[in-house]
Amino acid sequence: MASSSSTSSTSSSVRNGYHHITGNGLQVTRPASDTDNLIYEDGILMSGSLDSLIQHLVPTADYYPDRSYIFAFLLSSRLFLQPHQLINQVCQTCVLQQNLKVEKAHHSESLRKFAPHMIRLLGEWTDNFPYDFQDERMLRCLKDMTQLLVALYPDLRRDVSVLMHNLLSKLAALQKYEDLLTRISAEVTQRLLNTMPSTDVLEVCSSALVLGQQLTHIELERLSMIGPEEFVQAFCKEKKLEAMPSNSKTGRRVDNIDSYIQWFNRLSYFVATEICMHLRKRNRVRMIEYFVDVAKECVNIGNFNSLMAIIGGLNLSSIQRLKKTWAKVNKEKFEILEHQMNPQNNFGSYRSSLKAALWRSEGASDDRERIVVPFFSLLVKDMYFVNEGCVSRQPNGHVNFEKFWQLAKQVTEFMTWKQVECPFDRCPPVLNYLLTNPVFSENSLTLASYECEAPDNNFEKQHYKQLKEQAGI
Numbered sequence: 001m002a003s004s005s006s007t008s009s010t011s012s013s014v015r016n017g018y019h020h021i022t023g024n025g026l027q028v029t030r031p032a033s034d035t036d037n038l039i040y041e042d043g044i045l046m047s048g049s050l051d052s053l054i055q056h057l058v059p060t061a062d063y064y065p066d067r068s069y070i071f072a073f074l075l076s077s078r079l080f081l082q083p084h085q086l087i088n089q090v091c092q093t094c095v096l097q098q099n100l101k102v103e104k105a106h107h108s109e110s111l112r113k114f115a116p117h118m119i120r121l122l123g124e125w126t127d128n129f130p131y132d133f134q135d136e137r138m139l140r141c142l143k144d145m146t147q148l149l150v151a152l153y154p155d156l157r158r159d160v161s162v163l164m165h166n167l168l169s170k171l172a173a174l175q176k177y178e179d180l181l182t183r184i185s186a187e188v189t190q191r192l193l194n195t196m197p198s199t200d201v202l203e204v205c206s207s208a209l210v211l212g213q214q215l216t217h218i219e220l221e222r223l224s225m226i227g228p229e230e231f232v233q234a235f236c237k238e239k240k241l242e243a244m245p246s247n248s249k250t251g252r253r254v255d256n257i258d259s260y261i262q263w264f265n266r267l268s269y270f271v272a273t274e275i276c277m278h279l280r281k282r283n284r285v286r287m288i289e290y291f292v293d294v295a296k297e298c299v300n301i302g303n304f305n306s307l308m309a310i311i312g313g314l315n316l317s318s319i320q321r322l323k324k325t326w327a328k329v330n331k332e333k334f335e336i337l338e339h340q341m342n343p344q345n346n347f348g349s350y351r352s353s354l355k356a357a358l359w360r361s362e363g364a365s366d367d368r369e370r371i372v373v374p375f376f377s378l379l380v381k382d383m384y385f386v387n388e389g390c391v392s393r394q395p396n397g398h399v400n401f402e403k404f405w406q407l408a409k410q411v412t413e414f415m416t417w418k419q420v421e422c423p424f425d426r427c428p429p430v431l432n433y434l435l436t437n438p439v440f441s442e443n444s445l446t447l448a449s450y451e452c453e454a455p456d457n458n459f460e461k462q463h464y465k466q467l468k469e470q471a472g473i
Contacts, residue, residue, distance in 0.1 A: 047398040058093045059117035061110035070124050072408035078232055079392050084137040091145045115153045123163045130170040131227040177225045187436045201274050205430045212297030213424035214431055215306040219373045222263055223418045226256040228411045235387045264309045269439040271313030276448035285328045292334045302357040302371040311341050318449035367423035383410055
């Protein structure tokens with residue numbers, strides 16, 4: 001996908017030392033030195049040197065970068081440099097270009113036009129990537145630049161106040177969410193110390209529809225807390241690049257993607273636990289059919305992540321081996337759901353269902369029809385293949401911006417999905433049960449499965465014996 005062609009339908013002319021570029025119906029003005037190393041095709045930026053791309057981000061009195069460029073570059077530039085390094089370069093460039101350190105009396109009309117542009121750029125950065133500013137170096141640079149601009153142009157004070165208020169509100173929400181996850185983890189640990197409760201999910205919530213709605217509450221809350229940059233930072237982490245900010249209070253690196261995947265795994269084991277905790281076959285059959293109904297409700301809602309987690313739980317070996325139980329289950333609905341999430345043809349059936357949900361969401365007037373919770377692990381996998389399948393740098397050293405556009409397209413779709421607020425009524429007892437009720441570990445689950453239906457071959461008998469010895473039974 002990388003392109004090194006310099007062919008372009010973008011028209012460019014030089015007047016008074018500036019390039020005036022027209023492409024896609026837009027006209028922007030940049031210093032000629034900025035555009036010399038930017039390559040366009042059909043009006044679309046394809047590649048450029050890192051320095052030129054940074055310069056292209058910096059506003060002037062007569063130029064403000066396209067919003068799609070700002071998002072794409074701020075998202076993926078962290079493949080090359082850390083956010084605090086980028087903001088330092090941007091701010092230093094502004095100070096030098098605009099002579100911001102000189103006396104107020106020397107400020108021209110062009111500087112008065114530049115200052116609101118710079119505040120707007122910082123506003124877009126803090127709106128789209130607030131977690132970057134958990135890094136104290138980022139926050140310090142932001143404060144220094146905004147204070148300088150307000151000192152020069154007091155009329156900007158209100159805009160800066162709004163910017164800082166919105167940023168601090170988002171960081172406070174993240175801190176509150178992290179505290180919630182800590183409390184949930186502590187409660188799970190505490191309940192694990194107690195004996196397994198006799199209550200099952202049907203006693204807490206007999207309605208498959210209500211359980212599907214409560215699962216969607218959890219999904220949307222956790223989805224909403226994932227910063228768009230976390231996908232790219234996951235690539236950086238694999239390559240051992242330090243690009244992920246840490247929480248200044250706890251020192252812990254923020255990783256909401258991992259937290260979300262842990263929730264998916266918990267839900268799969270929650271389903272299996274609820275089935276295997278019943279020694280009576282009739283109750284296990286009822287529980288399997290209940291979860292199939294919950295999965296169907298999740299499809300209707302547009303909650304594909306919970307759907308896949310439930311199917312994953314039903315397909316765990318400890319559940320699939322319960323042949324006597326499955327013989328009594330009405331498998332027709334389960335097989336339909338399994339087909340929808342079949343991995344063949346790169347999850348072709350699921351992708352068709354996702355497209356249908358997106359089509360419904362785009363034209364929806366009712367919030368209930370706007371919900372799209374994607375199968376998250378596949379979303380991450382798709383982004384991973386974009387990252388691995390496209391070079392980040394071309395042979396001439398240019399940054400491959402075509403890759404940036406592709407990553408930005410996928411992340412922008414995710415941003416739309418995560419901004420939907422759950423329209424269903426919250427049911428705290430059900431939410432608490434889903435989040436904190438103890439679930440069996442893999443070994444405990446297998447042991448419970450053998451107790452539900454005795455081993456029926458030599459391998460299972462030997463395995464059962466080993467597990468009992470490990471458990472001290």
